[in-house]
Amino acid sequence: TKAGVLQNLKVLISAGPTREYLDPVRFITNRSSGKMGYALATAALRAGAQVSLVSGPVNQPAPMGVEIVFVETAAEMYDAVLAQADHSDIYIGAAAVADYSPVAVEKTKIKKQAEQTSLILQKTKDILADVALLSNAPFTVGFAAETNDLEAYAQEKLYKKNVGMIAANWVGREQGGFDSEQNAFEIFWHNGRTSLPMTDKNQLAEQLISIIATKFNEKNRV
Numbered sequence: 001t002k003a004g005v006l007q008n009l010k011v012l013i014s015a016g017p018t019r020e021y022l023d024p025v026r027f028i029t030n031r032s033s034g035k036m037g038y039a040l041a042t043a044a045l046r047a048g049a050q051v052s053l054v055s056g057p058v059n060q061p062a063p064m065g066v067e068i069v070f071v072e073t074a075a076e077m078y079d080a081v082l083a084q085a086d087h088s089d090i091y092i093g094a095a096a097v098a099d100y101s102p103v104a105v106e107k108t109k110i111k112k113q114a115e116q117t118s119l120i121l122q123k124t125k126d127i128l129a130d131v132a133l134l135s136n137a138p139f140t141v142g143f144a145a146e147t148n149d150l151e152a153y154a155q156e157k158l159y160k161k162n163v164g165m166i167a168a169n170w171v172g173r174e175q176g177g178f179d180s181e182q183n184a185f186e187i188f189w190h191n192g193r194t195s196l197p198m199t200d201k202n203q204l205a206e207q208l209i210s211i212i213a214t215k216f217n218e219k220n221r222v
């Protein structure tokens with residue numbers, strides 16, 4: 001990334017998984033190392049931005065110079081992101097937010113009883129979609145990890161959630177994705193697309209930040 005392409009801009013990034021508790025000792029989560037979000041924070045900082053990170057539980061070193069708010073649940077992440085979104089220029093939703101959480105969180109440990117059991121789940125609030133709906137919305141970037149029909153789902157997200165850009169990646173292929181050091185993106189915005197081939201996540205973050213800066217600056221700093 002060219003130094004300074006995000007100078008004087010506030011970039012808010014969400015990263016890592018969320019935990020949706022069933023009881024004090026159990027939770028539902030998503031597979032996510034947080035590596036991509038943290039690499040994006042570092043790349044945005046190098047591009048001159050003031051960077052805030054809202055992070056789920058991860059094992060990543062805190063990038064120096066980045067302000068981090070740690071959260072656990074999707075509801076906590078929602079509140080932490082919405083508290084900063086309206087005074088941010090760019091929001092990058094790189095967190096693997098749980099789509100559903102248990103309707104009831106038991107106060108005591110659930111005991112083993114019947115042979116079969118079931119969980120009642122409810123949808124979590126969509127952080128990215130709600131940020132994009134703000135009257136004073138930042139430029140929004142979302143992610144899409146798909147096993148099939150990648151372009152169709154990415155395009156649908158772009159329009160349904162009304163976000164500025166979607167970075168989509170294949171999952172369940174040989175390389176890239178979850179715990180991997182590497183990934184590749186198909187990037188979509190309203191009138192165009194580009195591909196970032198398989199590379200190290202730090203490299204990929206630099207490239208994605210540079211594309212985001214170009215789009216943001218085209219729109220807002222002509």
Ligand code: C5P
Pocket residue numbers: 074093094095096097098099124125126127128129141142143144145157
């Ligand atoms: O629709 P889907 O969940 O696949 O969209 C993924 C994108 O939406 C990611 O950028 C993710 O961080 C964001 N998301 C969110 N809040 C949710 C679910 C997903 O911000 N509750």
